[in-house]
Amino acid sequence: MQRPVFCALLVTLSLSVPSLAASTPEQRGRAYAKTHCARCHAIGRTGESAFKPAPPFRTLHLRYPIETLGEALAEGIVTGHPAMPQFELTPPEINDLLSYLKSLE
Template identity: 40%
Template structure:
């Protein structure tokens, strides 16, 4: 069931970022997606930003930590949620801190990371 929610989030992010979703700001789906993206951005800035570039153009402060906008070059995005949930994100930097996210936080993080992919 979790894989389905990721596919829905990724589809929504794709529609919004590609300009195919022309709903007004009052649309509840778009409002929720915006809220999720903002929550995901805040979570990664707080928990990951010391090592990873977490924005659209910033470099990673830690040389071994890839910027989040390039994660799809290293890892299939459709498998990212499962890997986070199972603790199978392999770090190139051994000092990566542990971060355990709730399912809701995980959805927001995945939505934000997906929105950064080119």
């Protein structure tokens, strides 16, 4: 592919597809939380959790130092209530979600 055509293709793709590379870890963490956690947890600065046993994200720092949650997110969180699914995040997802949680403190 010729260089001008390749560059034009990259520009077109960058304008038509939201670029994760251009977003901040906090923004990506919020997007992850919205997609994977908001069904049960309140993920914003206000509001109640849809599932009462699920703590609002803005209060997690009152229960746990946010920095210590990375290992649990990597290994799969197992919680005291059976409704929460067990899941594992990739290192970039962990960084992004922790960045978002820190922004809520």
